[in-house]
Amino acid sequence: xxxxxxxxxxxxDMPDDYGFSKDDAKYISRYQGCxxxxxxxxxxIQSKVLEHxxxxxxxxxxxxxxxxLCYGYGSDMVLSNTNAIITSYQDNYYCFRVTQGVHYDKxxxxxxxxxxxxxxxxxxxxxxxxxxxxxxxxxxxxTIYHKIDSDAMFSNLSSYAYYTLRGAFFLKxxxxxxxxxxxxxxxxIKSNESLISSEGAKxxxxxxxxxxxxxxxx
Numbered sequence: 084x085x086x087x088x089x090x091x092x093x094x095x096d097m098p099d100d101y102g103f104s105k106d107d108a109k110y111i112s113r114y115q116g117c118x119x120x121x122x123x124x125x126x127x128i129q130s131k132v133l134e135h136x137x138x139x140x141x142x143x144x145x146x147x148x149x150x151x152l153c154y155g156y157g158s159d160m161v162l163s164n165t166n167a168i169i170t171s172y173q174d175n176y177y178c179f180r181v182t183q184g185v186h187y188d189k190x191x192x193x194x195x196x197x198x199x200x201x202x203x204x205x206x207x208x209x210x211x212x213x214x215x216x217x218x219x220x221x222x223x224x225x226t227i228y229h230k231i232d233s234d235a236m237f238s239n240l241s242s243y244a245y246y247t248l249r250g251a252f253f254l255k256x257x258x259x260x261x262x263x264x265x266x267x268x269x270x271x272i273k274s275n276e277s278l279i280s281s282e283g284a285k286x287x288x289x290x291x292x293x294x295x296x297x298x299x300x301x
Contacts (some may be wrong), residue, residue: 094180103184111184116177117156118224120263124294128261129161130301131298132218135259139165152214152253154202154246155222159186159195161261167218168194174201174228202249206232208251215255220301221246221262241267244252251279251299260299269295 090111094197097103103111107273119125133140136149139162151167153159156178158172163186171186173179179199189195205213224248232238237245247262264272269288273294276286282301289296 086113087115087165090181091116092178095154097180108184108187111181112187114177114181114184117175117181119157120294124291124296125157125160126221127291128220128296129164129264131200131261131296132161132220132259133165136165136167136218139167149217151218151220152216152250153220154250155224156182158220158222161220162218163189165273169196170214170216171195172202173197174199174226175224178261181217200244201228201231203229203232203238205252206234206237206249208233213253215258216253217255217256217258219250219253219260221250221260223247223262223264239277240275241271244271247272247297248278248297250276251282251284253299254282254284254299254301256283256301258301260297262297262299264295264297266290266293266295269297272297 139149151162151169153169153171159169162169171182173182176199180196181192183197186195190197194286223243226242229242229245230238237249243264250260269290273288284299284301287298
């Protein structure tokens with residue numbers, strides 16, 4: 084059994100309410116089963132976020148009222164060295180637990196909450212009960228969980244387009260969203276831009292190598 088399988092078994096053996104130690108967190112952080120965009124893109128998104136919110140850098144004070152929603156494994160790495168208060172949603176149980184481990188210090192301090200859920204949970208029957216954030220970071224994967232959205236115009240999208248566009252509904256006015264998706268999904272996202280017009284959102288797409296970087300602002 085390789086290390087990733089050993090860690091997976093360790094997670095399987097945990098009670099759901101298990102609060103692991105710092106040593107447990109360090110061990111779990113070595114799990115390699117969660118897809119992650121190249122670190123160069125994560126760094127690029129971080130620099131773009133700091134262009135909008137320069138006071139979030141750790142050497143400044145005053146960024147602790149800026150709240151961010153991160154969806155998808157690795158999305159919270161964009162903000163891990165900032166003063167932002169982070170809420171992280173993971174729809175894969177193992178990646179949910181690993182995220183708790185990777186960000187153990189901020190989680191234990193109460194500056195980073197991690198939930199096992201998806202953005203679509205807020206749109207099963209109606210919209211409007213979701214919180215809104217200054218920053219939304221989305222790293223979608225190929226999943227089916229968005230199919231629970233009651234609006235077929237959204238649920239019929241690919242998961243990459245869904246989470247990018249639904250993410251706009253979690254933005255505060257003057258907020259900014261960044262998403263990284265495989266480049267082949269950029270045209271689908273662009274062609275469905277009208278789905279976020281009700282939110283007063285505007286989109287720009289930059290194709291970069293194998294990926295597209297989507298920026299949505301209000």
